[in-house]
Amino acid sequence: MARTSRTPGAESAGKYRRNLFSWVMLTPGLIFLGVFLAVPFLLLFVISFRDVDNWMNMLPTYSLNQYIEVFTSRFYLHMIWTTLWVAVVTTVICIVLAYPAAYLLVRAPNRAVRTALYVILVSPLLTSVVIRTFAWIVLLAQNGLVNEVLMKLALISEPLRLLWNLNAVIIAYVQVMLPFAVLPIATSMGEIDPRLRQASMSLGAGRLRTFWKVTLPLTIPGMMSGAIIVFSLAAGSYITPLLVGGRLQPLLPLAIYQQVLQVANLPLGAAMSITLLLLVGVLVAGMGLILRRWEGRLHG
């Protein structure tokens, strides 16, 4: 640090001014997020304890009724279970598929190939989710491309019903969210010192053993951060399930959307939202803990 020959007083006055300026810069953003992010969530939390009358008007009383409804009805419990199940399946498939994709990205033989792979990976992230989902409607519809190709190949005689089920939701989810898994895995793969693998192989370990003992453990942080993003997105989206799965799929985000915009039961929607938020939060925090533990083991 290059210090000039300033007096300590001037130094601290300068520091004070710098800090003051930094706080002034930070404040507008903080106020904005406070008013439009923190306060709305606080209100949502409060509303989830309100009661409604038969016409869905909010009553001035507070109770746990909405939560009791969510956690005692088999309908909602099944829904919570399905939501988590779909999110877990999506996450696992994404991580498994992302691994070879990340490998290709890291080992691309030249810059042109790597750029092309990057474009394939990142351009969907910059395209609206409506459009990415729309592609799957075009592919999977009764008169869609998959059915047409299968019919032309005479593998099927009647179009299959590929849309409007949870499989369609998972397929679309995987394709929409895969880049979020590939990028962190590729990052942690790229950071591995190639000499580690060479050392392992020159010590007599084969390709597979080297992969299990060296590459895989070192890429677990990337896999975990990918899994965290994919899981929280898959548990919280409603656009994709609505468009390829239909309105009747037992998924929590979908039910929240309908409860609020169609049934207009805001307190029940709020209670379901808080439930979803807590479930995702707890599971993501758990995955984050594993991630930090593992990183501690690797670098500590």
Next chain:
Amino acid sequence: MADRTNLKETGAAVRRRRRFDGWTLLAWIAGGAVYLFLVVPVLVIILSAFSPNPYPEFPPTEFSLRWFREVFQSEPWMRAIGFSLWLMVIVTVLTVVLGTTAAYGISRLEFRGKQALLSFMLSPLMIPQVVMGIALLYIFTAMGIIRTMAGLVIGHIIVSFPYVIRTVGVSLSNLDPKLERASMNLGAGPVQTFFRITLPLIRPGIVAGGVFSAVTSFGEVSISLFVVSPSNMTVPVRIFNYIDQTFDPSVNAISVIFIAVAVLALIIIERTIGLTKVM
């Protein structure tokens, strides 16, 4: 040093052996299949957009711009595109200003809870958007700005904000702190230093953040659906309503426009800050 050349030679030997390795071949095939899976839906949309038939066919038989013409001649689609562009400009400008100042402020301060505050600022990336949608629906109704442009602008800023924090944060952490210190030692105040030294140096991060905000706002639908007015729809909301009910091939043409915008955005981000840094 002899050791290192030795290691290099072993490395080369390993690499030579690897070229014919079955596992590597398998990894390449699997990886290639995954990229195919990612790119096929996009290609299908592009091909259908340039086909004259209402239903996609493979392989395509004819080339036509029919659906593009239909979009550009349709008054409601053009109105939606105009509205979305307008919204995008407002959101981008506001998000860049709010995000850049906040990223600067938090990067230059040390206090307890700084990490927590940073996570809070990045949290819109992780929060289920349906939850954010109803939270905003309620508060906007209470404030009387539901189904107005203001509500949409606020909703879009919230989801774009984390991207600016990230890209500008990357630029700030790459900045040599000596430059700012030198400026202050030469008598410039913090404000002058920010505008004369910091701002020009973090411009790549700001531009990348702006591009992210723009594409996020242009494609946003999850929150918009809750707060949008039926008379002033954004393009993604209109697409959503369209494909929710019917199947209209002009959506293909619109999609191609979106994909083109995404690729353009990608080029700008790569040129300014580098994709690997922010994704």
